[in-house]
Amino acid sequence: MGTRKEISELPPEADLARADSLAREIFSDVANKWAFLIIEFLGQGTMRFGELRDEIGGISHKMLTQNLRMLERNGLVRRTVHPTVPPRVEYTLTEAGEGLRLVVDGMCGWTQRYLGHIEAARSRFRDPVAG
Amino acid sequence: MGTRKEISELPPEADLARADSLAREIFSDVANKWAFLIIEFLGQGTMRFGELRDEIGGISHKMLTQNLRMLERNGLVRRTVHPTVPPRVEYTLTEAGEGLRLVVDGMCGWTQRYLGHIEAARSRFRDPVAG
DNA sequence: CCGTATCCTGCTGGATACTG
DNA sequence: CAGTATCCAGCAGGATACGG
Numbered sequence: 001m002g003t004r005k006e007i008s009e010l011p012p013e014a015d016l017a018r019a020d021s022l023a024r025e026i027f028s029d030v031a032n033k034w035a036f037l038i039i040e041f042l043g044q045g046t047m048r049f050g051e052l053r054d055e056i057g058g059i060s061h062k063m064l065t066q067n068l069r070m071l072e073r074n075g076l077v078r079r080t081v082h083p084t085v086p087p088r089v090e091y092t093l094t095e096a097g098e099g100l101r102l103v104v105d106g107m108c109g110w111t112q113r114y115l116g117h118i119e120a121a122r123s124r125f126r127d128p129v130a131g
Numbered sequence: 132m133g134t135r136k137e138i139s140e141l142p143p144e145a146d147l148a149r150a151d152s153l154a155r156e157i158f159s160d161v162a163n164k165w166a167f168l169i170i171e172f173l174g175q176g177t178m179r180f181g182e183l184r185d186e187i188g189g190i191s192h193k194m195l196t197q198n199l200r201m202l203e204r205n206g207l208v209r210r211t212v213h214p215t216v217p218p219r220v221e222y223t224l225t226e227a228g229e230g231l232r233l234v235v236d237g238m239c240g241w242t243q244r245y246l247g248h249i250e251a252a253r254s255r256f257r258d259p260v261a262g
Numbered sequence: 263c264c265g266t267a268t269c270c271t272g273c274t275g276g277a278t279a280c281t282g
Numbered sequence: 283c284a285g286t287a288t289c290c291a292g293c294a295g296g297a298t299a300c301g302g
Contacts (some may be wrong), residue, residue, distance in 0.1 A: 011254020012239035013171045015268080019189030023242050024251055031167045033159040042145045049284055058150030060276055065285070072182065075245075086283040096245040096252075103241050106234045107162065108143035111154050114206075114227040120158055121206025121227075180264060191296055196265070217263040218302080 029074065034067045036104050042077065044122060046092045057109070093108045106107060160205065165190060167235050168223070173208065174232040177223045207231060224253045 015023035041047070041055045054065055068091060076097035081087075082088040093101060099117040144152035160166075172186045180182040184195055199222060202215070207228035224232060237244040 011175065012236040013174070015243065016168065016171060016239065017186075017188070022250070023246065024237075026240070026242055026246070031164040033162045033222065036158070036162045037147065039146060043144070044142065055148075056150075057148070061284090062275065062277090062286095066275090073253060073256045074249050076256075082285090085282090086145060087285090089284060094248075096248045099241050099245060100238075103237045105143040106237055107158070108147065108154075109217075110167040110230050110234050111157055112146065114230060115154065115157070117225075117227045118205050119153070121254075122204060124206075125204045129180070160297065192265090193297090197295090212264090215263095216302095220264060250268090 001077065020109050027068060027075065030076070032067075034063055035071060036107070038067055038071065039063070039076065039097060040104045040108065042093050042097070043105070044090060046090050049089050049091070052091060071097070157205065161203060161207070161231065163198075166202060167193055167238070169195070169198055169202065169209065170228060170232050171235045171239065173222060173224050173228070174236070176223050180220050180222070183222060202228070 002030070015021055016027055020022060034115065037059070039051070041052060044055070049064070049068075053059060053061070056064070066078070068077060072079050074096075075094055078092045078094050080090045080092070081109050144178060146152055149155065168187050168190070169183070172183060173185070174221060178186065180195070181201075184192070187195070199208060199210070203210050205227075206225055209223045209225050211221045211223070213221070
């Protein structure tokens with residue numbers, strides 16, 4: 001075997017290679033902007049439906065419900081209903097959800113770090129001469 | 132620069148709070164499954180259009196083109212055209228792209244680690260009694 | 263081989279209204 | 283307050299064709 005790395009472990013994308021694999025399916029489910037925003041804001045702590053809606057901003061009732069159900073189905077978010085009037089429903093990250101939160105935090109950091117690069121690239125793309 | 136105080140005490144999602152902020156816009160652009168898959172597979176090294184298409188699998192010509200343009204526009208991917216016949220077009224991650232790759236690698240690792248949790252959660256969701 | 267354009271279908275996702 | 287359902291405009295995204 002080669003001299004490239006000491007350990008010939010599988011590359012990180014190994015399980016994404018087959019489009020019909022479970023890993024690929026989960027990846028495709030979760031890697032969308034609403035899911036990421038929900039995970040990120042829920043990272044602040046347990047929140048009610050309306051609170052979360054307000055925190056995120058710009059998300060419709062329908063999209064929030066739909067994505068929360070998807071995240072619940074995949075065990076990233078736990079839903080707790082308090083049988084009061086009016087009802088109080090709280091959402092919390094599970095352990096898996098907290099794990100994903102670290103990834104999303106990483107993406108937030110990345111956005112911060114490369115904001116300048118990206119803006120520059122955008123103007124270069126609009127006007128290839130000036131760059 | 133001098134002794135600037137660390138601003139890292141702000142929560143990671145601070146810049147995502149306003150739905151119309153630049154950070155939020157970039158975040159929303161890039162956090163989608165095709166972009167992530169492209170970044171991840173391009174992490175293996177420079178690739179031609181067709182190669183990348185084959186590696187990813189299950190992506191249409193149109194989606195690949197469209198997302199590659201978006202990533203190029205944001206400076207995550209560099210496009211090199213070799214003026215031969217037939218043409219040879221190669222795509223490479225930029226520094227910013229490599230930075231994002233680390234995040235996506237993190238997500239691949241997360242998927243691996245919680246695959247079992249997620250499968251369990253799914254069956255629990257289908258049949259709340261049995262678990 | 264790669265890019266762009268066009269067509270067309272089905273799904274996304276917003277707005278609204280009603281229920282408990 | 284939260285969930286679900288309905289309606290429907292608009293875009294996503296696949297298939298195809300042609301040009302460089």
